[in-house]
Amino acid sequence: MSEHPKYLWWNGEPVAWADATVHVSDIAWSATGAVFEGIRAYWNEEQEELYVFRLHEHMQRLKDSSKMVRLPIDVTVDDLIEITVELLRRNGSREDTYIFPLVYFGGARTGRSDPAKLRGDLLITTDPRPSHLGTGVKQRAKMSSWTRISDNVMPPRVKNISNYRNGQLATYEVKLDGYDVALLLGPDGKVSEAPGACVMFVKNDQLITPDPASGILESITRDSIMTLAREDLGMPVIERRVDRTELYTADEIFLCGTMAEITPIVEIDRFQMGDGGIGPVTSELERLFTEAVRGNEPKRESWRTAVEASA
Numbered sequence: 001m002s003e004h005p006k007y008l009w010w011n012g013e014p015v016a017w018a019d020a021t022v023h024v025s026d027i028a029w030s031a032t033g034a035v036f037e038g039i040r041a042y043w044n045e046e047q048e049e050l051y052v053f054r055l056h057e058h059m060q061r062l063k064d065s066s067k068m069v070r071l072p073i074d075v076t077v078d079d080l081i082e083i084t085v086e087l088l089r090r091n092g093s094r095e096d097t098y099i100f101p102l103v104y105f106g107g108a109r110t111g112r113s114d115p116a117k118l119r120g121d122l123l124i125t126t127d128p129r130p131s132h133l134g135t136g137v138k139q140r141a142k143m144s145s146w147t148r149i150s151d152n153v154m155p156p157r158v159k160n161i162s163n164y165r166n167g168q169l170a171t172y173e174v175k176l177d178g179y180d181v182a183l184l185l186g187p188d189g190k191v192s193e194a195p196g197a198c199v200m201f202v203k204n205d206q207l208i209t210p211d212p213a214s215g216i217l218e219s220i221t222r223d224s225i226m227t228l229a230r231e232d233l234g235m236p237v238i239e240r241r242v243d244r245t246e247l248y249t250a251d252e253i254f255l256c257g258t259m260a261e262i263t264p265i266v267e268i269d270r271f272q273m274g275d276g277g278i279g280p281v282t283s284e285l286e287r288l289f290t291e292a293v294r295g296n297e298p299k300r301e302s303w304r305t306a307v308e309a310s311a
């Protein structure tokens, strides 16, 4: 397998990988306002079918993000879906794949201060990325000393590249301290999220997660898992403010997001969760989520976009 896909999508057409270059003077400012999506596609070996997970919702969020950073793009959500499916087909993607659409300010060396002149350039790449669902991965978390960005500073709701500096600072801090993953508190001292993933915990047979005003990115995975918990497990799901110490006495904790999928957390600030293994609710949600994303059940078909593979 080659180290890069054959094609990417760039400003209205498929472009061969090697031909997609920009001038080096563009790098400093083009990404400050840039917004992106992270989307997974899952290969179903028996069906020989690739399923993109909740593509419509991701592309709608890309449009919302690009509006909010004032970098409009002149393609519709339906166009974005069609472009992505076509690109996956063109690249012959027959394995788990990560799709990365990016809207950025091209030619950003000049003119970036005039909002009337801003427009977004669009780039979409597709890369092989295996899922870690079902691999038994477990992580140890630490509360970072960095505070999560807030809505009046750097809106966390937007997948804006600049926002990720905050999560990087937290990640580097806790990794250097020997942990796997960071958690962040908001300016109000309440639990917000992990860098790039939302937090959920189980206590007394309820699934609890910080609400959308807790400085979280409104995760599509989070929404999917809340739906599975409510509809398939009949479990109460509560979105509210969460205290840090609630996590210490939780029965189970996990992270969720496109990258994290479902990642069990077995220790926080050196408090062990349950017996230190993956809890029963987490396991069950992971099983349901896996079936939904891989296309092994009919109930969540509306979440999947099938890419009819080319021969």
Ligand SMILES: *Cc1c(COP(=O)(O)O)cnc(C)c1O
Pocket: 038, 159, 193, 194, 195, 196, 197, 198, 216, 217, 218, 219, 220, 221, 222, 256, 257, 258, 259
């Ligand atoms: C993308 C992202 C998530 C997860 O959102 P999904 O829609 O599930 O991929 C969580 N937090 C942050 C900061 C993110 O950027």
